[in-house]
Amino acid sequence: MGTDSKYYREIITKLERFIRKEHIHIILSGIQLMLVVAVASFTFFTFIEWIANLNSAFRTILLFLFLLLSISALGFLVLLPLFRYFKLFRKETYFEVAKRAGKFFPSLKDNLLNAMQLVTEKTSGNLYSINLVDAAFKNVYRSSKGIKFESAVKFDKARKILPYFVGLMVVSVLLLLIVPGMLSAANRLVNFNKEFVQPPKFIFEVNPGNTEITRGDDILITASVIGEPPKEVFFVLKKEDEADFNHQKINTDSTGRYSLHLSSVRNSFKYFASSEEIKSELFEVTVINRPLIDNLELSIIPPSYSKIPKTIQKDNGNVTALIGSKVEINLSSTKNLTKAFLEFNDSTITELSMIDNIASGFFTVRKDNSYKIKLVDVNDNSNSSPITYIIKALYDSYPVIELLAPNKNLPLGNDNRLTLLARVADDYGFSKLTLKYRLSASRYEPLQTEYSSIEIPLEDLKKEIEVNYIWNLTPLYLAVDDVVTYYLEIFDNDFISGPKSTKTNSYTVR
Incomplete structure (x- = not known):
């Protein structure tokens, strides 16, 4: 039979490669x-959902139509050609394939079709000799030996579709991302079996x-509207001892806000904002009895060397005192306390001792500072917004000394004595004067x-005195032209920061 010819099989193999490509x-x-069908249909159905905000039943129909279109396109446009690639569900004959291939190779077209026609007509009852069929296919084989039929397939259609597909994808993604609500509509469409409340x-x-x-504080309640402003807005409140809400x-x-100021609130209450059947969350304002300072007393004890008497302040926590002063604090609270402490601006903490609603303690003035009194009651409530008290530190000045006489270089007298007259002053007194x-x-x-x-005795300890001292230089056994350099130095009595001293100018005696 002609179909057993090796030349026939070679031609069929060439046509099969053409068909597969x-x-x-x-x-x-x-x-x-x-x-394209899937993306376009999904975008279209999402647009419908965006416009109509459908319920679950209609979204189910839309999603079913989307799946039907997508699956149908998958079966008809992808799976069916795939089956035909593997020779399933093929209806066309090799003669029809040869006619398509022959259009791309005119020099082969007639011989190829004539040869294929011999085989085709043989199957329909017209008999040709095997030698004739074999010779025809041999002639076609020789003519097409260097030709690949599949080279005629150029993928032009796939290339033309690609820009439209990419363009559609870009447009669909931009619609979902840019158009407000489109992404939410897509989410509702995917979750077709859920009911979504319209925003x-x-x-x-x-x-x-x-x-x-x-208790007793004022409170300001405000509401801002995000979206289309309503015509009327109500604050709806209900106190803990009331049965109904009041509008x-x-x-x-x-500023465009809705504000309600309530003064001297005594009871807890619940509230929310309402308009056109749209309500905010339900909130609650809880009124608590925080601990408050009922009585405050400060005893300011300056350093003993200053000889400043102790002072007592009531209901005033501000302190102006000499560095080293001890400040004793005694207070009573409106509630029994579990904790009380002083919180200073430099982050240091001073704990106070407590008995019931009484707290006491002390601190020492070291520098300019500020502090707050923090209280915590037995219900773990703390005093809110405690007062910030100011600490102003007063600094002990350096002592002052002036050598009145002699205030120049002098020769030593025959009696080997030198009379010194000096004036000294300090804000809180002296500890010693030395030569x-x-x-x-x-x-x-x-x-x-x-x-x-040599320590010069100070008999009068006033804040400003004159000192007269006769210096006997005989024990120094000075010889001719010997020179002695000297000065006076006064020390104050500041034992907190350490005694501070001041010197006179240096002079000589010859």
Whole structure:
């Protein structure tokens, strides 16, 4: 039989390669078209959901139509060509394939079709000799030996579809991301079996929400509208001892907010904002009895050297005192306490001792500072917004000394005595006055680098005095042209920061 000819089988193999490449082209085009159908239908149905905000039943129908279109496109445009690629469900004959292939190769077309026609007509009852059929296919084989039929398939259709597919994808994604509500509509469409509440025309943003206030405090309740402004807004309140909610109509202020100011609140209450059947969350203001300072007494005890008497302040926590002063605090609270402490601005803490509602303690003034008194009651409630008290530290000044006479270099008298007259002053008194001296020039003795000291007694301890002292230099055994350098140094009595001293100018005696 002619179909047993090896030349016939070679031609069929060439045509089969042509058919397979055609189907690959069809499959690639079909995948793109199927995705176009899926994306376009999903975007279209999402747009319908965005416009109509449908219920679950209608969204189910839309999703079913989307799946039907997508699956149908998948089957017709992708799966069917794939089956035909594997020779399933093929209806066309090799003669029809040869006619398509022959259009691309005119030099082969007639011989190829004539040869294929011999085989086709043989099956319909017209008999040709095997030698004739074999010779025909041999002639076609020789003519097409260097030709690949599948080279005629160029994938032009797939390339033309690709820009439309990419464009549709970009447009669909932009619609979902840019158009307000489209992404939510897509989510509702995917979750077709859920019921979604239509978003309200506006929502309330209410402050302070749930909060606690101290009994007797004022409170400001505000509401801002996000969305389309309503015509009327009500604050709806119910105190803990009332059965029903009370409505209060509120007008906007200059900032566009709705505000309600309540003075001297005594009882806890619940509240929410309402308008056009749209309500905010239900909030609660809880009124608590926070601990308050009922009585405050400060005893300020300056350092003993200052001789300043103790002072007592009532209901005033501000302190102005000399550095080193001890400040004793005694207070009573409106409630029994579990904790009380002083919180300073430099982050230090001073705990107070407690008995029931009484707290006491002390601190020492070291520098300018400030502090708050923090209280915690047995219900773990703390005093809110405690007062900040100021600590002003007073600094002890340096003592002042002036050598009145002699206030220049002098020769030593024959009696080896030098009369010194000095005036000293300090804001809180003195601890000692010293005469410092050394041998600074001599022909016979080694010079002294360290000063020797003589303490001059201070009989009057007033804040400002004059001191008259006769310095006998005889024990120094000075020789001719020996020079002694000297000065006076006064020390105050500040034992907190350490005694501070001041010196006079240095003078010489020869």
